[in-house]
Amino acid sequence: MKIGLKIKRAFFRRVVKPSVKRVYQKEDAINEKPEAITATEQSPTRFDIPLNIVEFVEQGKEQSLMINQTTNLMRSNIKNIGVSLNSLSKNALNPKETIDDIFLQELKEFCKTQGIATIGFTKLPRNLIFKDKAVLHDNAIVLVMEMDKKSIAKAPHRDTIIMIMETYNNLGITANKVASFLRAHGYSAHASHPLGGLVLYPPLAKKAGLGWNGRHGLLITPEFGSRVRLAAVFTNITNLPFATENSHEWVPEYCATCGNCIKNCPPKAIYEKPIKRENGLLTHIENEKCFPYFASNYGCTICIRVCPFSTTGYDKLKAKTIK
Numbered sequence: 001m002k003i004g005l006k007i008k009r010a011f012f013r014r015v016v017k018p019s020v021k022r023v024y025q026k027e028d029a030i031n032e033k034p035e036a037i038t039a040t041e042q043s044p045t046r047f048d049i050p051l052n053i054v055e056f057v058e059q060g061k062e063q064s065l066m067i068n069q070t071t072n073l074m075r076s077n078i079k080n081i082g083v084s085l086n087s088l089s090k091n092a093l094n095p096k097e098t099i100d101d102i103f104l105q106e107l108k109e110f111c112k113t114q115g116i117a118t119i120g121f122t123k124l125p126r127n128l129i130f131k132d133k134a135v136l137h138d139n140a141i142v143l144v145m146e147m148d149k150k151s152i153a154k155a156p157h158r159d160t161i162i163m164i165m166e167t168y169n170n171l172g173i174t175a176n177k178v179a180s181f182l183r184a185h186g187y188s189a190h191a192s193h194p195l196g197g198l199v200l201y202p203p204l205a206k207k208a209g210l211g212w213n214g215r216h217g218l219l220i221t222p223e224f225g226s227r228v229r230l231a232a233v234f235t236n237i238t239n240l241p242f243a244t245e246n247s248h249e250w251v252p253e254y255c256a257t258c259g260n261c262i263k264n265c266p267p268k269a270i271y272e273k274p275i276k277r278e279n280g281l282l283t284h285i286e287n288e289k290c291f292p293y294f295a296s297n298y299g300c301t302i303c304i305r306v307c308p309f310s311t312t313g314y315d316k317l318k319a320k321t322i323k
């Protein structure tokens, strides 16, 4: 084994793994806060990507995860999950609870300057909080960041995994900045990182009116198809413009005629019909089948590449579907 690789593996075992476990312990400790909004019996169990990546590296299967190129990005992602948790102590004791139109516009502008493509607002249902996790507020600001088109078009490719880790990193940093922005204006905020996160993002983003879930389990947006990563900031602001409708409900009608993601998923991790988990939640995706392939093949992402919403585009498919 090359010396560099040996050092990397030891680094993952001795540095990355303990730091992942430390941030997870801090996440779980939010449950102890009196104001915590906790998961329910029906809540999904989170598939812990960073921990699974560490274990993958420990087992010596790290080659196509491009650890030389992505180790620093992984460390930065973990660090920024820690930043989101440590910064909760900066929330004011008696924060303001409402905003006016001028500040709402400022918030949207701020998000845009930080690389956020679209933003939505919704109440967080407790059953979308991952098991054993908790958040401080149930007013959700959902953040959408675009993933690079060229890197997706090449998937699976070394550029794909690097771009995915970069997008996670940029969005995680941005979510923390949005939380700081709210605090600086007298509000309370809790940023949830895109890598793993505290809640199941696609249904939350759908509830915020930002798109609809495809059969690949990902959010399909009108702007970028499923070429997006998601994060959220939870806040005590009670009068956000929460979405009351969703104009993308026609998407499953198109999905029913397509099935490209199902046909092209190499480990057959996407099911034709949704399966019911033990907790009663329906899902099309088997993470346990997807992840080993994802990790062995440069972040895979074939399901996003072959989705017509990523290539043909939303408007053309809508015109074809709704006559």
Ligand code: SF4
Pocket: 264, 265, 266, 267, 268, 269, 270, 285, 289, 290, 291, 293, 294, 299, 300, 301, 302, 303, 304
């Ligand atoms: S990322 Fe790859 S393995 Fe995972 S669901 Fe998509 S196509 Fe399948």
Ligand code: SF4
Pocket: 214, 215, 216, 217, 254, 255, 256, 258, 259, 260, 261, 262, 303, 306, 307, 308, 309
């Ligand atoms: S590939 Fe086809 S079936 Fe799968 S999510 Fe996209 S449109 Fe739906």
